[in-house]
Amino acid sequence: MSGPGTQRIEALEAIIVDLPLVREQRFAALDARSQSMVLLVLRSQDGIEGVGEASLPSGPWWGGESVESIKANVDGYLAPLVIGEDAFAVDSIMRKLDDAVHGNSFAKAGIEMALLDIQGKALEQPVYNLLGGKARDSLPVAWPLATGDASAEIDEAREKLDKRLHNIFKLKMGAMDPEADVERACRVARELEGAAKVRCDPNGRWDETTASWALPRLVEAGVDLIEQPLQRWNLEGCARLTRHCPIAHMLDESVCSLQDMQRVAELRAGSLISLKIMKTGGMRRTKTLSEMALAAGIPIYMGTFLESSYGTGANMQFCATLRDLPYGGELSGPLLVAESITEQDPEYRDFELHLQPGTGLGMSIDPEKLAAFRRDRDYSLHAVQR
Ligand SMILES: [Mg+2]
Structure with missing residues (x-):
């Protein structure tokens, strides 16, 4: 049957x-x-x-x-x-x-x-129709700056701006000494001021003292979002930082499960939540997590694990169901991966990734x-x- x-x-x-x-x-x-x-x-x-x-x-x-x-x-x-x-x-x-x-x-x-x-x-039917239906056709996509060399990163950002691919840049931090790392980020932010948004992600490598020292410097240089500066387990520290943070304090590693989200909402540990289908165990549960965040008055963001062209198309199906993404997202994997495994190419133009037509996830291997x-x-x- x-x-x-x-x-x-x-x-x-x-x-x-x-x-x-x-x-x-x-x-x-x-x-x-x-x-x-x-x-x-x-x-x-x-x-x-x-x-x-x-x-x-x-x-x-x-x-x-x-x-x-x-x-x-x-x-x-x-x-x-x-x-x-x-x-x-x-x-x-x-x-x-x-x-x-x-x-x-x-x-x-x-x-x-x-x-x-x-x-x-x-x-x-496209998968977005199984998840509540389409609320958007495209997503503003941030580009990761992750070589550690500020001059090269400024050139890389300018090239992306010229090609109208990205006007949001996220500095991957935490690999260098914090002083050199913050100096690098401030230089990139000042250089791109007015042309692009610059964000920082130390991937949980800072302690509270370092984060409290770095934050005013980054804000002064024009950084508009800081992602997971503190260790993922330090929710009380995240809550203290959020209280004194004049820009978006996004939690990523700290929010994987629904229970994490509940605790973050109770403590007001962050002011923005990065959604990732992989860390939460699937699209449906990530959708629930997004509803919990929004119900607590905390906005959401579409994160990435640098998926291939296939996984990015799949993520975009999920992302299409999210109405409000005030800081956009970063489904940029296919532009960082040199090879594609799909018959279709994801469509990046005018600083956004556009939803693929088609049934299922809209992509084929x-x-x-x-x-x-x-x-x-x-x-x-x-x-x-x-
Ligand atoms: Mg992150």
Whole structure:
């Protein structure tokens, strides 16, 4: 028995993909030259293929999961719970996965994404219509400045401005000595004043004293948003900082689960929340988290883990359902990754990413490109650990 209301999952394959970056990306924890992700390819009894992408910002430093752990846990523990289930029973499937496997939000989010892709294709609807419907067609996209060299970063920003790709820039910080790092950020902010917005993200590498010292300097230079300066666990410190922060204090690492969001709302620990489908374990739960933030009067932002062209299209389906994003977002992965794995190219123009037409997630994997970049075909480029 088949039909749009029943799409029994017959196969699930987890494929590790390694894509080179256009330039080195200096995160607080490591320097990366490639970006890896796991594609979760599900097939229903009607032959409908749904694909999810579990992407990580170059290894386990951010969330604890790695592409290798995702593949191992999917193959060994999660896939057997999905095989035989109806792709439309996504609530009960995700509940089963949560009961059987603690954490692993990236792996679970990738599976949920593939289930929604199958649902959308079976119903001939875009996934945003399964998540509440479309509220926007495009997203203003910030570009990461992450080489650590202020002069090169100013040139990079000017080039993006000239091409009308980005007029919001986010400095990845936390890898350098805070004094040099703040000086670098202030220089970039002053240089781009009036032409672009400049934001800072130390990825939780500062203590309260450093953050309290840095904040007035960054504000004075024109920085309009600071993201997660303090360690993710220090919510009381985040709340103290928020009280004295005249610009947006965005929490990212501190808000992964719904319970995190509840605690942040109680403490008023931040004034903006970065949403990421992977860290919260799927689009549906991220939607709930966004509603909790908005109900507490805290605005939201669309974050990224530097997804491929595929994952970015998927993120844009989710993002299309978010009406109010006062600071925009940063779905910039495909511009930082040197290779695409999809048949379609994401459309960036006039400083925004535009929603793709089509059913499901609106993107399809190019089989030849996948064959070239899947790790088990012996093509790999590894991030260099410092
Ligand atoms: Mg962040």
